[in-house]
Amino acid sequence: MRSPSPTVLGVEELPGRLAELLGSGGRLAGVFVDEAPDERLRLVVVGADAGGLSISAGYMARDDRHYPSLSAVTPAAAWYEREIQDLYGLSAEGGAPQEPLLLHLAPGSPRPRPGLGSHLEAAPAPGESAPGASRPGAAEIRSDDGQVPAEVTGPGVFTLSYGPVRSGVFESVGYLLETPGEDLPSVRARVHYKHRGIEAGFTGLDVGHGVLLAERVEGVASVAHAIAFCQAVETIAGVSPPSAAELSRLWHAEIERVANHLDSMLRHTEAAGQAVAYARLSFHREALMRIRAMASGHRFSRGVVVPGGVSGPPMCDPGELLRSLEKLREALEADLELLMSTPSFLDRLRRTGVIPCELAALYGALGPLGRGSGHGVDVRASRPYSAYERLGIRVSGARDEGDALARQHVRVEEIAESMRLAVVAAEKLRELATGSTPDWCLPIDPGITGEALGSVEAPQGELITWVRATGGRLRRVKPRSASFHNFALFSSAFPKDIFTDFAFVEGSFGISIAGVAG
Amino acid sequence: MPWVTRGLRSGVVTTRYPRRPDGYPGPWVGSVRPRTSPPGEVDSGLDLESLCPTGAIRWEDPVVTVDRGRCILCMRCVRERPDIFVADGEVEVAVLHPSALVSPGPGSDDERALATLRTDLLRRTRALRRSVHIRHVDAGSDGTEEWEIAALTNPVYDVQRLGIFFTASPRHADILLVTGAGSGAMTGPLVETYEAMPSPKVVVAAGTDALSGGMHAGSYATTGGVTASLPVDVLVPGSPPSPFSLLHGILLAVGIVADRSGGGKQHEG
Structure with a gap:
């Protein structure tokens, strides 16, 4: 797949360019900061329309700490602006002061993030003081959960801090709920608890180690992140992976999709008290994880995708792989059919967590979330990569109910298609094993220099990864997960829901917090 | 109603571990070590x-260790230098001290220190032996550890059969199961959770990220594992550890199984 090259602009031209894109039916796919080869900073806006991805890079003057607000053009940019403020200390001009998103809220926590290693760190942005000191005027936006201003007032309304340590085995995330007791008029997510500084971790690694870190950005989507990263590296190196490697990548990516969709359903069935369905589905997922381990030596298929291809042929007999897969496919489809005709289950999802189609379009919602709200973006079909074109993917149509049930339907259909693709790919891999020894990996020039964008359809939705390397070392890697992009919509999903719906809304979003917090 | 028959359809799928060794895993990677012959010596x-x-x-x-x-x-060393490094499918990988994680194994001094640790842990957990409640806290994981821990309650591992339960409140918990590289913002909630637990209590750190920070060790946002924030009793390596390794760690924590170097007590049942 070809990566679009950046259109160079002045930073002040970006809002106009973005408005133009949105006006012609496009959507915002991501915003991030990167240093240009001449060490000036540029604000990179990735847009998407029917023609694919486009990149606009707005160059900033050397000492400028501000850029014109993009969230004034579309609310989809708001979380990106918060992230940029935290990680680079640049703020959007003309907007309200933004609450931190990724960095620790405690007073005295350094911001922007330490270790920028450039002129940025030496001179804190106006309104910010040096790391360690208390920040003047910060009381409006910072500090611990109890000091956050209320969004809702009224008789009996109180703020409930839910998390980061919650009941059950979940990733850490905090929610601030403002409620009169049952309704949830305001829900705000706190994702900073898990921030690991992933993006900074890439700097200086070679591409072989870089892919290992890419797998850990959002561990449950290891394969998708590894493919997106490698796609960008391969574009820079001018290498196309061998077709056997493309097949293997597709197989692992589809199995990963099924595992993730099952995770969403496990949350639903557990919250709905469907004990047998929960047991059956968790049994199927275990079978799936074992099939992955059989093929790759790892239950999350780590170490399979490497720059240039895959690390080797499947570790087991492809015939055995196919047999286990077909057995699982049959059992899984039978159980999902029964689940989707169990009224006591469906009733919990129907009209729960509604994201209206207009809102999904406004935010450019991705993956099953978008497809459940009439917004049918699927990279596998619109910008085919790996072996998707060869095997022919059937994309399920978008639904327009926008509720958790619609997202569940989308996932059930996607599981069927993914299992079909995985079986077809396994058949082709078996054919390969009987013939000659195919190439699994092509060498990548150890001194690659350049920049490119990779994009894949992760289980959570469109994932884009920006890679810039000099002399074989990574200088900037920015993985933009669908979890990050979609999670900005989470607080909009509750206008008609109550406390007991929370688990279903959360489960149906299918977010990995690791992928949001970075 | 159809779910009742559906539930019975597959018969018993539960592993017999730890009473019997489990047939799984097959061809997969549990740990990497230098080859024993020559015993880790290279030019x-x-x-x-x-x-x-x-x-x-x-x-x-x-x-070479x-x-x-x-x-x-990640297997990079095994792929590039198969003459020196080797991987095996070992799943009982939990240990009581960081020195036991280094191969080739610890010397006799370390062995004595390990024996002391074992005795101390057993003394503390004697009262818990029949039933333990676990509180899990994610301190900056990549999300995979949570899946593997959740898998412990699926019908294949079914840890309730061993008297192991997950609990919502730290006040009811005996074991604190921690995952993640130790993100700065989770240190406070993590320590608060630990302090809310009644004694005796045991801390199990699960996953390479929790033990050392893994690939996030040098990050500005992590403490390079959770061992700096909490007194960790049992260490379970893996990225992520498989459910069997996690189960081994939990059983080791309550003295039901032995660690690899042979201490502890064998399963009685």
């Missing part, structure tokens, strides 16, 4: 260290 190890993304490989002339507390099982 030059400078380029060996750079093979490893997390600094798990150390070369002190002439001995692998620290499983840092190893993320």
Whole structure:
């Protein structure tokens, strides 16, 4: 797949360019900061329309700490602006002061993030003081959960801090709920608890180690992140992976999709008290994880995708792989059919967590979330990569109910298609094993220099990864997960829901917090 | 109603571990170590260290060691130097002290120290033996550890059969099961959770990230594992550890199984 090259602009031209894109039916796919080869900073806006991805890079003057607000053009940019403020200390001009998103809220926590290693760190942005000191005027936006201003007032309304340590085995995330007791008029997510500084971790690694870190950005989507990263590296190196490697990548990516969709359903069935369905589905997922381990030596298929291809042929007999897969496919489809005709289950999802189609379009919602709200973006079909074109993917149509049930339907259909693709790919891999020894990996020039964008359809939705390397070392890697992009919509999903719906809304979003917090 | 028959359809799928060894895993990677023959001795190890993304490989002339507390099982060393490194499918990988994670194994001094640790842990957990409640806290994981922990309650592992339960409140918990590289913002909630637990209590750190920070060790946002924030009793390496390894760690914590170097007590049932 070809990566679009950046259109160079002045930073002040970006809002106009973005408005133009949105006006012609496009959507915002991501915003991030990167240093240009001449060490000036540029604000990179990735847009998407029917023609694919486009990149606009707005160059900033050397000492400028501000850029014109993009969230004034579309609310989809708001979380990106918060992230940029935290990680680079640049703020959007003309907007309200933004609450931190990724960095620790405690007073005295350094911001922007330490270790920028450039002129940025030496001179804190106006309104910010040096790391360690208390920040003047910060009381409006910072500090611990109890000091956050209320969004809702009224008789009996109180703020409930839910998390980061919650009941059950979940990733850490905090929610601030403002409620009169049952309704949830305001829900705000706190994702900073898990921030690991992933993006900074890439700097200086070679591409072989870089892919290992890419797998850990959002561990449950290891394969998708590894493919997106490698796609960008391969574009820079001018290498196309061998077709056997493309097949293997597709197989692992589809199995990963099924595992993730099952995770969403496990949350639903557990919250709905469907004990047998929960047991059956968790049994199927275990079978799936074992099939992955059989093929790759790892239950999350780590170490399979490497720059240039895959690390080797499947570790087991492809015939055995196919047999286990077909057995699982049959059992899984039978159980999902029964689940989707169990009224006591469906009733919990129907009209729960509604994201209206207009809102999904406004935010450019991705993956099953978008497809459940009439917004049918699927990279596998619109910008085919790996072996998707060869095997022919059937994309399920978008639904327009926008509720958790619609997202569940989308996932059930996607599981069927993914299992079909995985079986077809396994058949082709078996054919390969009987013939000659195919190439699994092509060498990548150890001194690659350049920049490119990779994009894949992760289980959570469109994932884009920006890679810039000099002399074989990574200088900037920015993985933009669908979890990050979609999670900005989470607080909009509750206008008609109550406390007991929370688990279903959360489960149906299918977010990995690791992928949001970075 | 159809779910009742559906539930019975597959018969018993539950593992018999730890009473019997489990047939799974097959061809998969549990740990990486230097080959035993020659016993980790090589002529030059400078380029060996750079093979490893997390600094798990150390070369002190002439001995090469692998620290499983840092190893993320990426297999790069095994692929590039199969003459020196080897991977095996070992799942009982939990240990009581970081030194036991280094191969080749600890010397006799370390063995004595381990024996002391074992005795101390057993004394503390004697009262818990029949039933333990676990509180899990994610301190900056990549999300995979949570899936593997949740898998412990599926019908295959079904840890309730062993008297192991997950609990919502730290006040009801005996074991604190921690995952993640120790993100700065989770240190407070993590320590608060630990302090809210009644004594005796045991801390199990699960996953290479929790043991050393893994690939996030040098990050501005992590503490390089959770061992700096909490007194960790049981260490479970892996990226992520498989459910069997997690189960081994939990059973080791309450003295139901032995660690690899042979202490503890064998399962009675």
